[in-house]
Amino acid sequence: MDPVSVWLRNRRNKKNANRMKTHFQADGLGVKNKNLSFLEDERFEKSWAKAVRLNQEGWSKTGKGVPDIRWRAHVCCWAAQNAMNLSGDFVECGVHTGLLSLTAADYVELNKSSKRLWLFDTFEGIPTDLLSGSEKELAQKNNDNIYFDVYELAKRNFLEFKNAKLIKGRIPQSFSDVDIEQISYCSIDLNNALAENEAIDFLWPKLVKGSIIVLDDYAFSGHETQYHMWNEFAASVGQMVLTLPTGQGLIISNNYGGSE
Numbered sequence: 001m002d003p004v005s006v007w008l009r010n011r012r013n014k015k016n017a018n019r020m021k022t023h024f025q026a027d028g029l030g031v032k033n034k035n036l037s038f039l040e041d042e043r044f045e046k047s048w049a050k051a052v053r054l055n056q057e058g059w060s061k062t063g064k065g066v067p068d069i070r071w072r073a074h075v076c077c078w079a080a081q082n083a084m085n086l087s088g089d090f091v092e093c094g095v096h097t098g099l100l101s102l103t104a105a106d107y108v109e110l111n112k113s114s115k116r117l118w119l120f121d122t123f124e125g126i127p128t129d130l131l132s133g134s135e136k137e138l139a140q141k142n143n144d145n146i147y148f149d150v151y152e153l154a155k156r157n158f159l160e161f162k163n164a165k166l167i168k169g170r171i172p173q174s175f176s177d178v179d180i181e182q183i184s185y186c187s188i189d190l191n192n193a194l195a196e197n198e199a200i201d202f203l204w205p206k207l208v209k210g211s212i213i214v215l216d217d218y219a220f221s222g223h224e225t226q227y228h229m230w231n232e233f234a235a236s237v238g239q240m241v242l243t244l245p246t247g248q249g250l251i252i253s254n255n256y257g258g259s260e
């Protein structure tokens with residue numbers, strides 16, 4: 001083989017070796033040689049499929065359909081299952097039409113328990129007036145490309161959950177009329193640090209020990225303001241945030257105030 005062909009072949013081999021052939025790829029995440037049974041778990045598949053069906057209209061503005069965020073939904077199901085062994089309600093801040101919370105609530109059959117499901121959202125996009133810099137730009141982009149008035153859709157989606165409470169309004173003002181005592185599951189997905197900071201100030205004292213907070217945007221590029229805010233918050237309560245390859249962050253409540 002002539003030297004040029006050898007060089008070309010070596011370059012090709014090196015390139016191929018570096019290119020990981022993944023067995024699962026979605027949502028900016030690819031993995032190889034991992035046990036992915038959770039994706040085929042019948043109970044999870046059923047809950048995910050139902051949430052996808054009910055979220056079609058909610059994602060119509062993007063023209064791309066419902067995103068494949070199954071791994072993120074799996075994390076929420078895990079946190080929700082953990083919550084079923086604790087006392088306290090479920091809370092989600094940032095609901096849209098409920099892709100994550102519908103999957104998790106269906107998965108744990110929340111309907112069969114007395115736990116309430118508190119769902120906080122403007123249901124019409126991210127308020128941008130108090131935001132600045134890249135956060136404001138990203139929020140504006142998402143408002144333009146994804147969000148619209150989804151309140152009626154969200155109400156329809158959660159109809160079967162008799163204990164679901166949709167709280168339409170801006171966080172933190174919308175916290176003023178709710179009577180949440182204890183929380184066992186908390187998903188925070190507001191795509192801006194200011195509102196997430198205000199949310200955790202209100203929610204943290206109510207989170208029972210051992211409950212899990214799922215931070216949807218924690219380790220996503222472009223969400224560094226949230227990342228730093230959450231690290232600071234976690235340090236202030238003697239915890240650290242676990243970074244997941246999905247981009248989510250996890251905090252376990254070590255809070256005795258919630259008195260589990």
Ligand SMILES: C[S@@+](CC[C@H](N)C(=O)[O-])C[C@H]1O[C@@H](n2cnc3c(N)ncnc32)[C@H](O)[C@@H]1O
Pocket residue numbers: 093094095096097098099100101120121122123124125126127147169170171172189190191192195
């Ligand atoms: C990424 S979406 C939530 C997606 C949702 N978790 C799901 O499973 O599809 C972010 C949501 O946060 C809401 N939001 C952002 N800032 C808010 C605030 N200050 N008060 C209330 N809702 C807010 C937006 O209206 C939007 O629906």
